[in-house]
Amino acid sequence: xxxxxxxxxxxxxxxxxxxxxxxxxxxxxxxxxxxxxxxxxxxxxxxxxxxxxxxxxxxxxxxxxxxxxxxxxxxxxxxxxxxxxxxxxxxxxxxxxxxxxxxxxxxxxxxxxxxxxxxxxxxxxxxxxxxxxxxxxxxxxxxxxxxxxxxxxxxxxxxxxxxxxxxxxxxxxxxxxxxxxxxxxxxxxxxxxxxxxxxxxxxxxxxxxxxxxxxxxxxxxxxxxxxxxxxxxxxxxxxxxxxxxxxx
Amino acid sequence: xxxxxxxxxxxxxxxxxxxxxxxxxxxxxxxxxxxxxxxxxxxxxxxxxxxxxxxxxxxxxxxxxxxxxxxxxxxxxxxxxxxxxxxxxxxxxxxxxxxxxxxxxxxxxxxxxxxxxxxxxxxxxxxxxxxxxxxxxxxxxxxxxxxxxxxxxxxxxxxxxxxxxxxxxxxxxxxxxxxxxxxxxxxxxxxxxxxxxxxxxxxxxxxxxxxxxxxxxxxxxxxxxxxxxxxxxxxxxxxxxxxxxxxxxxxxxxxxxxxxxxxxxxxxxxxxxxx
Numbered sequence: 001x002x003x004x005x006x007x008x009x010x011x012x013x014x015x016x017x018x019x020x021x022x023x024x025x026x027x028x029x030x031x032x033x034x035x036x037x038x039x040x041x042x043x044x045x046x047x048x049x050x051x052x053x054x055x056x057x058x059x060x061x062x063x064x065x066x067x068x069x070x071x072x073x074x075x076x077x078x079x080x081x082x083x084x085x086x087x088x089x090x091x092x093x094x095x096x097x098x099x100x101x102x103x104x105x106x107x108x109x110x111x112x113x114x115x116x117x118x119x120x121x122x123x124x125x126x127x128x129x130x131x132x133x134x135x136x137x138x139x140x141x142x143x144x145x146x147x148x149x150x151x152x153x154x155x156x157x158x159x160x161x162x163x164x165x166x167x168x169x170x171x172x173x174x175x176x177x178x179x180x181x182x183x184x185x186x187x188x189x190x191x192x193x194x195x196x197x198x199x200x201x202x203x204x205x206x207x208x209x210x211x212x213x214x215x216x217x218x219x220x221x222x223x224x225x226x227x228x229x230x231x232x233x234x235x236x237x238x239x240x241x242x243x244x245x246x247x248x
Numbered sequence: 249x250x251x252x253x254x255x256x257x258x259x260x261x262x263x264x265x266x267x268x269x270x271x272x273x274x275x276x277x278x279x280x281x282x283x284x285x286x287x288x289x290x291x292x293x294x295x296x297x298x299x300x301x302x303x304x305x306x307x308x309x310x311x312x313x314x315x316x317x318x319x320x321x322x323x324x325x326x327x328x329x330x331x332x333x334x335x336x337x338x339x340x341x342x343x344x345x346x347x348x349x350x351x352x353x354x355x356x357x358x359x360x361x362x363x364x365x366x367x368x369x370x371x372x373x374x375x376x377x378x379x380x381x382x383x384x385x386x387x388x389x390x391x392x393x394x395x396x397x398x399x400x401x402x403x404x405x406x407x408x409x410x411x412x413x414x415x416x417x418x419x420x421x422x423x424x425x426x427x428x429x430x431x432x433x434x435x436x437x438x439x440x441x442x443x444x445x446x447x448x449x450x451x452x453x454x455x456x457x458x459x460x461x462x463x464x465x466x467x468x469x470x471x472x473x474x475x476x477x478x479x480x481x482x483x484x485x486x487x488x489x490x491x492x493x494x495x496x497x498x499x500x501x502x503x504x505x506x507x508x509x510x511x512x513x514x515x516x517x518x519x520x521x522x523x
Contacts, residue, residue, distance in 0.1 A: 054414060078408075082409075082410040083410075084407060087464075088282055088464050089403060089463070096400075097411070100412075101414070105416075136462065
């Protein structure tokens with residue numbers, strides 16, 4: 001029996017007088033893996049931000065399940081560009097910051113927190129870099145650290161914004177396998193422009209282009225996208241063994 | 249001996265001044281350097297000169313005038329760049345020169361005695377009073393408590409503000425409080441190094457520190473140490489050579505920075521050769 005974590009009821013978001021999201025309805029269940037696709041500037045990132053409470057809707061409302069109230073149980077992996085990656089902060093401290101939502105302003109990390117961080121660091125294959133500063137890491141390694149930050153708090157809902165951008169080839173397969181495992185205990189919404197690589201574990205699509213069209217299946221065609229007013233080209237990667245795109 | 253009381257006072261003032269200046273500059277400096285706020289801080293510093301001028305003209309304490317001006321200009325830059333969408337560096341440039349112009353006009357208009365302009369612009373031992381040193385000591389205590397208590401909160405907001413906003417409603421509150429504390433730190437250090445030079449007192453020590461370590465907390469510790477070495481040495485040299493304090497302190501700090509840079513470069517090359 002799946003539990004509804006979040007329900008969005010005709011939510012509209014505008015920056016100044018420019019409507020970015022228009023009358024969005026969406027239900028997210030606890031075992032969902034939703035691929036959020038759509039053209040640039042269509043409102044994909046804004047959709048995540050309104051769920052996180054970073055932008056306020058001008059209309060409509062979001063109803064969170066009790067477990068998720070006050071955003072305490074949402075993990076977030078922002079687009080790479082938001083953090084200053086030359087900042088002198090260690091891998092371990094970045095990952096620990098994922099626990100801040102449970103802490104007050106005056107924060108001491110307990111032994112438990114530190115053990116938890118070590119565990120996440122090991123899981124992500126960052127053991128040797130634990131004490132390194134972020135500015136000594138590659139883009140792919142930083143992306144892994146930020147993934148660690150988003151999952152250390154055991155969120156019920158994980159929001160990923162273009163996680164594939166900086167994932168290095170070595171880690172890519174691992175990364176998506178990791179998401180599949182995480183999906184057993186948390187719902188995932190993942191923004192990506194590269195559907196070819198994300199379709200492996202995705203269960204449904206949300207096509208966002210000012211409006212949101214929910215596509216309750218992992219199979220999606222160009223015709224579907226056209227009918228949703230979501231003009232992006234599906235490109236099949238010939239060798240992808242798990243492709244779920246059909247009717248090309 | 250004739251000079252003993254004067255010498256005792258010199259040593260006490262110099263030592264306490266160097267300790268408090270290096271603590272305040274180390275904490276505030278690490279924040280502005282890692283957050284790339286050096287230009288903003290330079291603007292705040294120069295804008296505070298307007299407060300000094302008005303203070304003289306109105307017969308109130310110039311340091312109080314500078315404090316008010318620096319905080320208002322910091323908030324003004326924030327307001328213009330965020331709310332009015334004026335480029336931040338342009339807003340800084342406007343406040344920077346406006347403060348200097350206001351200061352010069354009001355000092356010129358002040359009747360009778362013309363205060364020691366050079367002392368405020370470039371720093372001077374003669375103008376440093378015990379009250380200044382006590383104020384700087386209190387500032388050091390406030391900063392240690394503030395950064396000590398809220399260390400992780402401040403660190404994480406500096407590193408990734410957007411992410412911090414996902415779990416805290418107080419991001420802006422912290423940003424404003426920290427900026428105000430930095431403005432006050434700068435104003436209280438003006439007595440030591442002067443309006444024109446004080447920004448280097450904040451920026452050089454963290455840049456020395458970052459050659460030794462790459463984690464925030466250690467950068468603060470090394471900055472305080474490097475700042476103390478530079479300030480105390482510069483203070484002593486300025487006394488014995490009879491040259492301006494602020495300039496000597498900054499000169500000493502830059503010399504230390506260059507020496508450390510050369511040594512670390514040589515050490516790096518030796519490591520490569522060993523391999």
